[in-house]
Amino acid sequence: MATSNYTFANQLDAKMGWRNHADPIIEGKLYLGNLTTASTPQGLHERKITHIVSVCNEPIPAHHPQSGYVIHKIPVEDEPTEDLLIHFPAACQFIHNAMVTPGAVILVHCVQGLSRSAAVVAAYLMWSRRLSATDALTVNASIIFTIGSEAREQIWLNPSFQEQLVIFEACRYAPHPNDGVYRKWRIQLEEARRRIAAQSARAAGSSS
Numbered sequence: 001m002a003t004s005n006y007t008f009a010n011q012l013d014a015k016m017g018w019r020n021h022a023d024p025i026i027e028g029k030l031y032l033g034n035l036t037t038a039s040t041p042q043g044l045h046e047r048k049i050t051h052i053v054s055v056c057n058e059p060i061p062a063h064h065p066q067s068g069y070v071i072h073k074i075p076v077e078d079e080p081t082e083d084l085l086i087h088f089p090a091a092c093q094f095i096h097n098a099m100v101t102p103g104a105v106i107l108v109h110c111v112q113g114l115s116r117s118a119a120v121v122a123a124y125l126m127w128s129r130r131l132s133a134t135d136a137l138t139v140n141a142s143i144i145f146t147i148g149s150e151a152r153e154q155i156w157l158n159p160s161f162q163e164q165l166v167i168f169e170a171c172r173y174a175p176h177p178n179d180g181v182y183r184k185w186r187i188q189l190e191e192a193r194r195r196i197a198a199q200s201a202r203a204a205g206s207s208s
Helices: 004-017 043-046 085-099 116-129 159-170 180-207
Strands: 022-026 030-033 050-053 070-075 106-109 137-138 143-145
Touching: 004 050, 050 085, 050 116, 070 085, 070 116, 085 106, 085 116, 085 180, 106 116, 159 180
Parallel strands: 030 106, 050 070, 050 106
Antiparallel strands: 022 030, 137 143
């Protein structure tokens, strides 16, 4: 299984021009990377990674219980109707616990390392430093980290995840099903899901 996952990641690497690269958000402690990074044992070893936040459904060799890595899995797709927001508090706490553990080094990754994982890292910066979404991210043609000169300059968040960072701030960094702000946003999300499902059903019916 591990060999298959490693091969899959390298096929993506060749097809999309990705590479085994992890950008230091906090040097020597917190890295942002992609599926290739997370699937390359040598790269993980070189960076002394001990903890991994995996923000995707794709498996990686490190998920195996025998790998020795501490894993926090967030099984979401890079889709506008995904609720990444509800996962932010647990992810932030996981990263924080690793940050204060001597010798621990964290990799946060998704498939491309541009959207889902970047949103989680932004949420952690907001949560840990009590920053606003505006302070954590500057929105222009792309999303640019404004925290730490060592961080890479460009990432591309799904617009929905960008909105969810704003909601995260509005929820005082603690979204919960009983929170009014979160509940209102979640209702809107469910309505969007129903609209998309209805559109898909109509499209399928017209093509049959």
